[in-house]
């Protein structure tokens with residue numbers, strides 16, 4: 001059997017412990033050989049979960065990269081700490097999988113992509129929604145021509161009450177922004193993937209912070225963190241004439257949580273939660289809904305990691321290349337710019 005793929009993890013907090021470590025443990029020909037985290041508590045817990053010897057646990061990822069031989073670096077740090085370990089890992093000749101969003105600016109994303117190209121290593125962005133069962137069913141409908149040309153979509157990820165309670169997400173310094181960076185990046189990526197990655201032209205958006213700092217909604221320590229924003233709504237135009245309506249919140253006075261995408265095509269419409277195809281059959285508008293197993297997202301994380309390992313082994317392209325995440329990053333940048341300027345902006 002070929003040598004195992006050696007993985008080092010940078011940032012062993014929530015997503016690493018909950019999804020990435022079990023994901024790598026699920027890949028037969030991979031082993032987690034080291035980890036780095038600036039928080040000793042997270043490092044100890046993550047290290048134990050991953051079965052990493054204590055002398056391979058580092059508080060400085062650069063030291064880890066210098067001292068431990070590895071093939072893959074898995075970056076699970078807060079958004080604003082995605083770029084530096086990615087660049088360092090490529091410099092060391094490793095493949096990189098980085099959590100979503102790729103980073104927090106278009107300029108950073110371009111540098112990360114260029115560094116991967118220079119190192120001739122794969123860059124994958126962990127857009128886990130693409131690997132869920134319902135996403136794969138929708139993609140199958142698109143690929144089999146049942147949807148036709150997609151000309152409009154609605155991407156909605158509204159949490160009525162769901163301001164994250166800890167620092168990574170609500171600290172502007174660590175995350176760069178609110179639900180657009182946390183939630184919209186998932187549904188945007190899903191829509192772009194299903195739409196065939198059309199070229200975005202412009203974005204018109206508004207961002208709001210109206211209710212999250214009310215005492216009843218504060219799950220965070222207001223002395224330590226202030227919520228950056230809580231609601232983003234936008235409209236994106238693409239060069240091929242298609243458009244997308246986007247709405248995402250951590251807090252909104254609504255009774256229904258809404259997490260879904262709907263895409264309208266010339267032959268059919270598709271939506272997730274559960275995956276449904278609407279089209280005309282025998283002169284009637286019908287819908288086909290597929291029953292999927294309740295997943296809670298874990299299986300999709302395992303699948304993204306499995307596919308990344310397979311791409312490395314088989315010399316295949318990255319399952320979610322940086323170039324695709326760059327397009328999403330252009331839209332995210334556009335959302336914030338448009339809201340600041342109060343008008344539509346080119347992206």
Ligand SMILES: NC(=O)c1ccc[n+]([C@@H]2O[C@H](COP(=O)([O-])OP(=O)(O)OC[C@H]3O[C@@H](n4cnc5c(N)ncnc54)[C@H](O)[C@@H]3O)[C@@H](O)[C@H]2O)c1
Nearest residue numbers: 011013014015036037038039042076077078079099100168
């Ligand atoms: N795909 C998903 O569904 C999903 C879900 C949650 C989080 N995420 C993403 O994962 C990333 C991490 O989120 P989280 O919820 O795990 O946050 P977290 O705060 O629980 O974990 C992040 C860890 O990174 C560590 N860290 C920070 N700076 C570091 C540095 N310079 N070197 C080494 N370690 C450092 C922190 O100490 C912390 O332990 C974010 O980018 C987030 O968007 C994705």
